[in-house]
Structures are given as structure tokens and as C-alpha cells.
Amino acid sequence: MYLTYEDVSLLFPEVAGIKNVDIDFQTISFSATAQQPKGLFIPLNHSSGELKLAIANGAIAAVWKKGMEIPTYTPNHFPILFTEDLLQAVKKILLLYKDKMNTNKKENMTDFLFLDEKLLNDFYETYDNAVIETILNEMLEKFREEKE
Template identity: 50%
Template sequence: MFLTYNDLANIFPDSKGIKDDFQFYTVSTEATLSQLKGLFIPMFNDSGELKDAINNGAIGAIWDVKVEIPSYIPSQFPIFFAPDLNKALEFILKSYADKLNGDKNEIMNMTKFLFKEERLLNETFSSYDKLVLKFVSPTERGV
């Protein structure tokens, strides 16, 4: 069960670009990471440029409402606006965990969350750690 456009539209009603339901296979805070059918969230000053995220597979973005969208972005590219990108990611993780609701049969068809910043996993968003622990066996985690 993947994160979808409609899932995000329910969380972030302020958006621009195409309005069609499709799936996001990855969510990333780093533009340089390969992100097949990805959702890019530029949370850090060094997250990279949106054009790089698009070149690496991003098909949508969560964008700070106070930051101007680059002029090179195609008009149909879906962008969801949020006043706080940290909170936005937190809402996405919580919503996605609720959507999965313990269905371990879906583990092979889940959206992958790609983070290079370990502080996101260990300090800020413990809900993601809990989600991983809920679906991944101790053997798979290397424990």
C-alpha cells in the first residue's frame, strides 16, 4: 500500500499542478538520492535543488508556503504547500502509519522513506522508528 496523491491532498489542501491520484514509491529529503516516483521534501538548506530531485525521479514535492517555487518547474508538477516542512513530514508519517494499520502483507509494496539525516529517525521523528520496528522483523533489522 503506497502513499498516494489523494493521501497528501487530504493532509495538504493547498496545492498546485496536476490533480490526479497516483502513487509515490519513495519520499526523500535529499534531491541527490534516486527516488523512483518520489515525493521530495527540501527540509534542509543543503537538501538540494528541486530540479535535481526531478532528475532523480521525483514526481511531486512538499514545499514551504513562504518560499517561491523555482520558475523552471512544469505547471503540471504537483506541489503541496505547508507552513512547516518538519510538521509536514511528521503528518505524512503518522497518516501513512495509520493507513498501513499493521498490515504486514503490504511490506513489499510500501512507500520507502529515504533519509540521509539520521537525526530525523532517532530524535525528531520517533514515529518513523516505531513504524519500521512494527513492520520489519528483528532479523531483517540486524538485531
């Protein structure tokens, strides 16, 4: 079962752009350069890349830090979901998805594309973030095992 716009908008109700409950996210990515068909883009750091590139690579929505300027080229219909803390947003999304996977069929699963080692090294600077990285890796490994 894919993660949906409706799922994510419950976590982040402040939204710019279209509010479309019929969107399914096939991918979630931290990197704009990753191919992310029907993707939810989360720009965790400056090296994540530009929103324009994420859109070109298939992003159909983004989770965005409140107060961070939205690029002027962003399409009016492109959903931007706002959060105070992007790392906490990722954690919330993963926990939500884990709960969703425990209660639904395990077909058509959302692919998480954000654990590129170089990217992780760029934005994990503190012990707390290293702990978060470990938790994210463990959760994703469980998702991968359940998928197979």
C-alpha cells in the first residue's frame, strides 16, 4: 500500500498548492537527483538539490521547512506540506508508514530512496542525528524484509 497525500497531510496540515487526496506516493527521496516517480521530495540539506530538479525527476509534492522560501518556479498546483523540523518529519512519516504497513496489504509499497551514504555523511553532524540514522536504517531494513 502506497503512502498517500491524505496520510502525509494528517501529519502536516499546513499546505500550499493543491490539496489532492487522490495522490499516492510511489517514492520518497531526500535527493533531487534521484529518479522519484510520483515522488515526495524532502530536502533535508543544501546538498539535497533544487526542487526544480526533484520535479524534473518525478516529484509530485514536497515536505518543506516552514520559513524556507518556496522557489518562484514552483507550479501553483504542486503540493508543499510544511513542517518545523525536516528530520522529525521523516521520522513521523516512517512511523506512519510502518503503522500503515502493519494494518494493510503489503503490495504496491512506497520506495524510500533517501539513504544514499554520501548524502547521509553530508547532513548527519551530531550524535542525535546519528541515532536517527540508525533508527531510519533499521526501519527501512524491516520494510525491505517484509516486502520480500
